[in-house]
Amino acid sequence: MAEDQRNDSPNPLETGVSAAHNLRGAIKAGKTVSGAAKGAAAGPYGAAAGALWENRKTAGKLLAGMAVLLLLPVLFLLLLPGLVFGGFSDPHTSFDPDNPVFNSATAIVEICNEITAAITTVLNEGLADVEERIRADFTASDGDEMEVINPYAGNLIYNANQFVSQYCAAKEADFQAISISDMAGMMRKNKKHLYSYRRTEEIREKTETDETTGEETVISEKWMIYTILYNGEAYFADEVFSLSEEQKELADNYAQNLSLFLGDGMNQHMGGWDGTGIPSLGDVRFTDGGMEVVYFNQMDERYAGKPYGTDRIGSSGCGPTAMAIVVSTLTGTVVDPVEMAEWAYENGYWCKNSGSYHALIPGAAGHFGLSVSGCTASEPQRILDALSEGKLVVAIMAKGHFTKSGHFIVLRGVKDGKILVADPGSFSRSEQLWDLSIILNEASRRAGAGGPFWIIG
The missing domain is CATH 3.90.70.10 (Cysteine proteinases)
Incomplete structure (x- = not known):
């Protein structure tokens, strides 16, 4: 009877493992998941993660004993939706308690909004940190005055998909620790790597007028010009998340899939481009x-x-x-x-x-x-x-x-x-x-x- 049941009703965990392996192979080949937002469990991501959720008591014991030998590729695959879909503790969220998160656009959007808000907060802290470093540098310099050029004031730039993917890749098999607060904490500990600055020196002249005699004197001052620079997610992969080359490759493909899933247009890279152009169009x-x-x-x-x-x-x-x-x-x-x-x-x-x-x-x-x-x-x-x-x-x-x-x-x-x-x-x-x-x-x-x-x- 047990054998008949196995044949008639495949184990959901086995189904999830198979789906995960298949998708991971596609990701390693540089393919994106165009149908991730469709279906009862949000496509292959949802099929694998949903199966683990449905059997989380059994899966927890299995993963604890066999992850290193058997399921590490599956765990790595599931790291990304583990954050985007709200973690592995509960298939529902407070944003839409009546529907599983895999099937709830409302829940996914709200989770992504929380991710964006968390990243924005840390990046603003990073700006404050680099400004403090700039002040310290000026104090130790022989400059008379300083000017700070901050192109990001009120308009931060970053690719949230890259942050999410790199963070998930960095967690390896520690899938239970994945959370927005953990990602923010990891970034916060490394906020000194978020921004750097470029310093140039400039001699500027100003005219001072003697209040008593009215005589004007031209004075030369040495100005230190500081330009704040956003280091970019590629830099974070090395300095913040310490990713291996394989992790970088997978994280990059995960980010492309996530952009496609969200429909945000963040990925404008044509991966299949062969390096050739078209004949000059002229004017x-x-x-x-x-x-x-x-x-x-x-x-x-x-x-x-x-x-x-x-x-x-x-x-x-x-x-x-x-x-x-x-x-x-x-x-x-x-x-x-x-x-x-x-x-x-x-x-x-x-x-x-x-x-x-x-x-x-x-x-x-x-x-x-x-x-x-x-x-x-x-x-x-x-x-x-x-x-x-x-x-x-x-x-x-x-x-x-x-x-x-x-x-x-x-x-x-x-x-x-x-x-x-x-x-x-x-x-x-x-x-x-x-x-x-x-x-x-x-x-x-x-x-x-x-x-x-x-x-x-």
């Missing part, structure tokens, strides 16, 4: 939308192989290319993708293996003297009004017609009631007319820096 300008728009394509052979950080414009440079289109069009001064990629990298907007932080858009617009205003998908009339006024709108897109993961495009006009775009990754898509509903529906659901749309001009 392309669109005039069919009521204004002349300068066009660049990141795959153009003039730009595709050029560096964007340690990546390439062809694989990861849609953000700088989009802003090259915007700046060149609206300022009248041509700034090509190579120049914009260099500027973005030097100013901390490049995210290794992921493309660009969303803050690149308002950051670059402000630097080049353009007004910028964030806009949500629930404000279609603002987008239409802006385009009719000769402004451009940058959008960060999630999976759909424009991308398999994340991609910046430029909305450049309205024609016959439809939207014209300048897509940095496709000239053919840039010649098509698009329903605004498609763009609104496929825009990032969790954009940062005021997005998923930025009205510029």
Whole structure:
């Protein structure tokens, strides 16, 4: 009878183990999980984790005795949803007590909001820490005055998906300890690694007037100019989470899967890019939308192989290319993708293996003297009004017609009631007319820096 039951009703734990092994193989091959948000248990992640949850008493004993020999790959696989889905202690959350967390968009969104809030808190503490180090450095210097340039004041930049993935990778088999507070504590202990600073010296002159004689004297002062630098998640992988090369690879793929799962457009890296570009398009300008728009394509052979950080414009440079289109069009001064990629990298907007932080858009617009205003998908009339006024709108897109993961495009006009775009990754898509509903529906659901749309001009 027992044998018959095993054959008729597979053990849920065994099912979970099988699903986990299969998914881990896909992840190691660099594949993403496109259906993670569907199904009764949120796809393969949910199938494996749900099986363990359903049998957590039995699984706990099994894992305690056999994890090292048998289930370490399964445990490692489950580390990521262990944080995103609220841990392993209970399949329900207070955000939606009537539904398992795997099936509750409300619960998952709230958990992700908590993760973001925790990371933001620690990053702000990191800023305070680097400012204190700067003051100490100035005190020990021979400078007369100091100036601190903090590009992150009120506008932090980071990739939460990378933090989550690296933290989970660092925990190894200690899955029971995974929690948002534990991740925040781990980061807080290493907050000195979050930011660094660059110091330059400058002689500045000022004029002082003698109150009695009215005589003016020019005085030279040595100024210490400090620029705060965000070190980036790739640096944290080494200095904060101390990941091995295999852990880094898996964490990077986990982060890509998480971005796809959340639909946030944070991953704009084309992993399958083979390094080749398209023949030079030459000087392309669109005039069919009521204004002349300068066009660049990141795959153009003039730009595709050029560096964007340690990546390439062809694989990861849609953000700088989009802003090259915007700046060149609206300022009248041509700034090509190579120049914009260099500027973005030097100013901390490049995210290794992921493309660009969303803050690149308002950051670059402000630097080049353009007004910028964030806009949500629930404000279609603002987008239409802006385009009719000769402004451009940058959008960060999630999976759909424009991308398999994340991609910046430029909305450049309205024609016959439809939207014209300048897509940095496709000239053919840039010649098509698009329903605004498609763009609104496929825009990032969790954009940062005021997005998923930025009205510029």
